[in-house]
Amino acid sequence: MADEEAAREQVVRAADELFYTKGVQAVGMDAVRTAAGVSLKRIYSLFSSKDELVVAVLRHRTAVWDDGIASASERATTARARLLAIFDFLDGWFREPDFRGCAFINTHGELSATSQAVADAVREQKRTFQEYVARLVAELDGPPELAPQIAILAEGAQTTAAIAGTPDAARYARDAVETLLDAKVPASV
Amino acid sequence: MADEEAAREQVVRAADELFYTKGVQAVGMDAVRTAAGVSLKRIYSLFSSKDELVVAVLRHRTAVWDDGIASASERATTARARLLAIFDFLDGWFREPDFRGCAFINTHGELSATSQAVADAVREQKRTFQEYVARLVAELDGPPELAPQIAILAEGAQTTAAIAGTPDAARYARDAVETLLDAKVPASV
DNA sequence: TACAGTAGAGAACGAACGTTCTCCGCGCAA
DNA sequence: TTGCGCGGAGAACGTTCGTTCTCTACTGTA
Structure with missing residues (x-):
């Protein structure tokens, strides 16, 4: 997960599927972390919020x-x-x-x-x-x-x-x- | 606020305006309580959830x-x-x-x-x-x-x-x- | 080998949620 | 007047949220 661009895509893909299936507000950042396999700290370094x-x-x-x-x-x-x-x-x-x-x-x-x-x-x-x-x-x-x-x-x-x-x-x-x-x-x- | 039907309508009206303006999940039951002027206990006696x-x-x-x-x-x-x-x-x-x-x-x-x-x-x-x-x-x-x-x-x-x-x-x-x-x-x- | 620096994992934080509980004050029978 | 029951107000509960922090492990250098 060293490559920044790859990590971004990983997170976006996982979030996309979760958000689309359950709605945005029904999905916590913890769920995105688990699905993407990227730590919260890393996620917040890629996206400010x-x-x-x-x-x-x-x-x-x-x-x-x-x-x-x-x-x-x-x-x-x-x-x-x-x-x-x-x-x-x-x-x-x-x-x-x-x-x-x-x-x-x-x-x-x-x-x-x-x-x-x-x-x-x-x-x-x-x-x-x-x-x-x-x-x-x-x-x-x-x-x-x-x-x-x-x-x-x-x-x-x-x-x-x-x-x-x-x-x-x-x-x-x-x-x-x-x-x-x-x-x-x-x-x- | 004795009349049950009147209280129901009061709550529904207030919730309707709040939900429509801000979205359902963005509005807490506390906000509904305040806008409707009906206590939470009463609201939960009128609607189970x-x-x-x-x-x-x-x-x-x-x-x-x-x-x-x-x-x-x-x-x-x-x-x-x-x-x-x-x-x-x-x-x-x-x-x-x-x-x-x-x-x-x-x-x-x-x-x-x-x-x-x-x-x-x-x-x-x-x-x-x-x-x-x-x-x-x-x-x-x-x-x-x-x-x-x-x-x-x-x-x-x-x-x-x-x-x-x-x-x-x-x-x-x-x-x-x-x-x-x-x-x-x-x-x- | 020893050490400084970095990045990951996930525990922890304060806030806000939906829901429940406790208390208080009022109306009424005797 | 006294005791009782009911309903309203909102404090409190456990949970979950978005976000931050701390601790750990690893890398590269001397």
Whole structure:
């Protein structure tokens, strides 16, 4: 555990899994220590507080999410297919047995009132996603307001799937996106 | 404070405001006691645990939500108008200065992993809302899959507005609903 | 071999939590 | 007036939290 970067990743990975499964406030730093196999002193030399660790975990989640979206849209050749691939990605995710909703939404609900840094990290991730959607909509020459509508469907699908405990929302949202695209992007392939 | 029902309501009201503003786990029972003006002993004679109080608060929120939806759709004469009225209601809500997202979604993200009762209460409320939407869609002779799509837009609008801190999502979602209705309910007025 | 310096492990700290307990004061029967 | 029972207030309990501190063991140098 000599390498600082390796220790950071070890801690973030362990904290990510614990926070996502049980919620941030339900997990003590002792549990993170045990799961990561890194001493508390070391953890606090890497992250100045639990809050900072939460932000680091959110940034890690952002990278995982971006990778997932990217690899899901890899096979898609058109912007329209890449938009729909988002919802295929969600469908697969919702079916994973340990799916428990969007970590950003959950953490926001739990901590945004207490921690500005957490609220900012969540907002930043959502903004990045919206920009990604907006870029694809622009490629299709679709109207700009279509992008937030698709993003809202993605957000709603995540919360709905988490609360209902079923993956159906992905398909419903995907169908709605197709309807919106058909209606607002007439020239789409 | 003799009347039991009055004391219950006093406690639930105070807890609701505190939980919604700061999150459930960030609020201690002492703070509820102070805000409600009801002794801890009394609170614990009315609710056997904090968990049960949380469930009571969620039920109270359900009633408030139902009232809001009902009064928003009062002026609407058609099922289509009542569906759109949901998003006008959301728009007004998002503009309130102390709007902090959907209490059900927030509480679910915070506690569903720890408390089955809380998870059930949240799921129940969402199910009721989806049934309300489904009834309106059926009135329009729209396809059944339109209902969950509209519900997903409502959920997504709430989380997006909460995280972004702007009320725009209500209008975007409303426009999307109109597009979906136009595409899928051709005979609508 | 002896010693200085560093880093890890986890005990310890003060605060705050959910919950329970003890005390006090009031209303009422005799 | 006296004794009794009930309910409210909030002190107190055991636990757990985030964070810090202390002690130990090991490394590299002379």
